[in-house]
Amino acid sequence: MITLKNIEKVYQTKTIETVALHNVNLHIPKGEFVSVMGPSGCGKSTLLNIMGLLDEPTNGIVEIDGKPISRYRDNELAHIRNQKIGFVFQSYHLINDLSVLDNVELPLLYRSGTSAAETRHMALTALEKVGLSARTKHYPTQLSGGQRQRVAIARALIGQPEIILADEPTGNLDSVMGEEIMNILLNLNRQDGTTIVMVTHDENMAQKTERLIRFFDGQQVSDAKTNAYDFQQV
Amino acid sequence: MIRHLFKLIWNRKKSNFLLISEIFFCFLVLFAVLSLVVYNVRNYSKPLGFEYDNVWLLTSRADIDSTELRIAVEQQLAQKIRSYGEVEGTALVSSNSPFAFSQMKVWAQVEGGPRILVENIDVEDTFAEVLQLNVSAGRWFTKQDDAARYESVVINRVLQQELFGAESAVGKLITRNDSSQVQIIGVVDHYRGSSEYSEESPVLFTRINQQKVAVFWGEMLIRVKPGTGIAFEERMVKDLSGIAKNWTLELTTVEKMRQTKEKLSLVPMIAMAVVCGFLIFNVALGLFGVLWYNISRRNGEIGLRRALGASANQVYRQFIGEVLVLATFGLVLGVAFAVQFPLLQVFEVESIVYFIALGIAVGLIYLLAIGCAFYPSRQAAAIHPALALHEE
Ligand SMILES: Nc1ncnc2c1ncn2[C@@H]1O[C@H](COP(=O)(O)OP(=O)(O)OP(=O)(O)O)[C@@H](O)[C@H]1O
Ligand SMILES: [Mg+2]
Numbered sequence: 001m002i003t004l005k006n007i008e009k010v011y012q013t014k015t016i017e018t019v020a021l022h023n024v025n026l027h028i029p030k031g032e033f034v035s036v037m038g039p040s041g042c043g044k045s046t047l048l049n050i051m052g053l054l055d056e057p058t059n060g061i062v063e064i065d066g067k068p069i070s071r072y073r074d075n076e077l078a079h080i081r082n083q084k085i086g087f088v089f090q091s092y093h094l095i096n097d098l099s100v101l102d103n104v105e106l107p108l109l110y111r112s113g114t115s116a117a118e119t120r121h122m123a124l125t126a127l128e129k130v131g132l133s134a135r136t137k138h139y140p141t142q143l144s145g146g147q148r149q150r151v152a153i154a155r156a157l158i159g160q161p162e163i164i165l166a167d168e169p170t171g172n173l174d175s176v177m178g179e180e181i182m183n184i185l186l187n188l189n190r191q192d193g194t195t196i197v198m199v200t201h202d203e204n205m206a207q208k209t210e211r212l213i214r215f216f217d218g219q220q221v222s223d224a225k226t227n228a229y230d231f232q233q234v
Numbered sequence: 235m236i237r238h239l240f241k242l243i244w245n246r247k248k249s250n251f252l253l254i255s256e257i258f259f260c261f262l263v264l265f266a267v268l269s270l271v272v273y274n275v276r277n278y279s280k281p282l283g284f285e286y287d288n289v290w291l292l293t294s295r296a297d298i299d300s301t302e303l304r305i306a307v308e309q310q311l312a313q314k315i316r317s318y319g320e321v322e323g324t325a326l327v328s329s330n331s332p333f334a335f336s337q338m339k340v341w342a343q344v345e346g347g348p349r350i351l352v353e354n355i356d357v358e359d360t361f362a363e364v365l366q367l368n369v370s371a372g373r374w375f376t377k378q379d380d381a382a383r384y385e386s387v388v389i390n391r392v393l394q395q396e397l398f399g400a401e402s403a404v405g406k407l408i409t410r411n412d413s414s415q416v417q418i419i420g421v422v423d424h425y426r427g428s429s430e431y432s433e434e435s436p437v438l439f440t441r442i443n444q445q446k447v448a449v450f451w452g453e454m455l456i457r458v459k460p461g462t463g464i465a466f467e468e469r470m471v472k473d474l475s476g477i478a479k480n481w482t483l484e485l486t487t488v489e490k491m492r493q494t495k496e497k498l499s500l501v502p503m504i505a506m507a508v509v510c511g512f513l514i515f516n517v518a519l520g521l522f523g524v525l526w527y528n529i530s531r532r533n534g535e536i537g538l539r540r541a542l543g544a545s546a547n548q549v550y551r552q553f554i555g556e557v558l559v560l561a562t563f564g565l566v567l568g569v570a571f572a573v574q575f576p577l578l579q580v581f582e583v584e585s586i587v588y589f590i591a592l593g594i595a596v597g598l599i600y601l602l603a604i605g606c607a608f609y610p611s612r613q614a615a616a617i618h619p620a621l622a623l624h625e626e
Contacts, residue, residue, distance in 0.1 A: 055618075093535075111543065
């Protein structure tokens with residue numbers, strides 16, 4: 001699905017040079033649920049941005065479905081993001097002036113050939129999946145943090161992406177709400193086969209995924225199947 | 235996408251209110267100024283009905299009580315002027331000669347019809363020739379009018395239409411100033427003597443008949459041959475001063491009078507255009523500033539849209555589109571207000587003037603909006619998605 005080869009990311013500011021990622025090699029196969037852990041500032045978000053084609057590595061190759069993306073132009077990258085990738089952020093990133101339904105529909109706005117009725121139907125289905133069918137007319141500010149994140153997940157999955165990149169999706173939520181979000185993601189992965197890469201600071205959450213990659217100072221320090229994976233395999 | 239933009243702007247109507255009202259007022263001012271400009275330009279492009287090139291105006295004044303004496307001198311002057319080879323003709327005229335700052339209004343009325351206020355111009359028979367009027371129906375004044383039963387008058391087509399509509403006016407009797415009956419003997423195509431920038435108003439030409447009523451007119455139009463210059467002018471004034479000793483003689487060209495009148499029309503238009511220009515510049519600055527500010531405030535949204543699959547170009551188009559939608563909101567309000575002018579006929583101006591002004595104003599506002607949105611929108615499109623998302 002996604003392959004990173006010798007990825008290097010250096011942030012160059014006037015005074016300092018920060019190496020955010022160094023020599024990262026990763027392969028995420030289709031259908032896997034991977035969690036990424038590591039201390040603050042170790043490059044997790046940077047990694048997700050590069051995987052999600054929002055940022056370019058300083059060096060190295062990113063391949064989506066076996067094709068290196070360096071050849072693509074901006075609008076082609078946008079197209080791939082739209083078709084294949086769904087994003088979930090720690091701070092939700094909902095547009096407050098749009099209703100829940102309109103927020104969820106956003107990705108389809110950038111996809112030609114979907115009728116308004118179809119879009120509506122898909123948005124309602126996505127909201128149903130995250131258990132928010134009753135809140136479609138609400139505005140983000142009228143929702144709890146957990147509900148907002150569910151809207152964001154509905155938005156990520158409306159376009160039926162093959163991969164969801166989640167950057168600390170439960171980071172702003174208490175454990176009960178975090179649990180809910182985690183269950184939604186687990187369901188997505190198991191039922192729909194969606195590939196998920198999730199950054200988390202929560203060891204328990206990470207242990208529920210199949211594979212756990214640990215980062216330190218921009219480098220992978222471990223990459224292993226979790227107990228959950230073993231459990232699943234049995 | 236357009237629906238999405240309308241929804242977005244509508245949901246943000248509170249924060250967009252200021253911009254929308256700015257566009258609204260800017261549109262109204264533009265509409266007002268353009269209405270005036272269109273009105274003037276349209277009038278300017280219409281025929282005057284006379285030729286003023288090579289026509290001079292001699293004004294003579296004298297400190298003599300005796301009207302007979304003054305008339306006699308005026309006759310001598312006319313004779314002398316006509317004797318020059320450079321002169322093609324002269325015509326006495328009342329003080330409301332072409333482009334003069336003088337008016338003479340009388341009432342005209344067809345029996346049973348409404349009274350119409352018209353400009354009355356007293357002219358000699360030679361007037362039509364000197365100013366090259368075009369008589370489209372009937373005839374101009376001749377000697378035979380001396381013996382006419384009713385006093386003969388010539389009118390312009392505007393007056394003909396107001397008095398008789400489509401019917402012919404020639405031969406008809408009208409009442410002038412509620413007292414005397416006069417007979418229309420001819421109709422001229424056009425006569426727009428007050429200014430090139432004003433509309434043609436109804437005109438009634440009355441025949442100067444010194445045998446019947448002796449009047450000292452003091453104004454004489456002189457048509458000279460093309461190319462007649464200052465040397466002849468000086469010579470003539472010197473000769474005339476010899477005839478009319480101690481008189482005040484003033485010789486000017488109708489062209490100069492036209493220029494004076496033109497200034498009077500152009501100055502307010504230019505002043506308004508300058509004020510309007512400042513206002514638009516202000517609105518443009520405001521628009522630009524708000525758009526700029528909006529974009530920096532909406533970094534997160536821009537990053538998000540990019541993440542969801544918007545290309546840089548789509549972000550650019552979205553921001554331009556938003557401004558156009560904003561402008562549309564302001565314009566809908568503005569147009570709703572502006573169309574009241576033609577609908578209610580607030581001023582006596584043809585509706586088409588308003589509609590042309592309205593169309594141009596709408597176009598200009600859209601151009602202004604796009605112009606102001608261009609650079610901020612490009613900046614928005616250039617925002618790096620990862621950075622924008624990071625900043626939130
Ligand atoms: N735009 C930027 N310019 C300069 N340096 C940056 C930029 N973005 C990130 N960095 C640096 O790169 C390193 C990795 O940042 P990153 O956001 O990927 O960390 P993270 O692992 O996601 O941290 P956290 O857990 O706090 O979210 C940090 O040292 C950070 O300061
Ligand atoms: Mg991070």
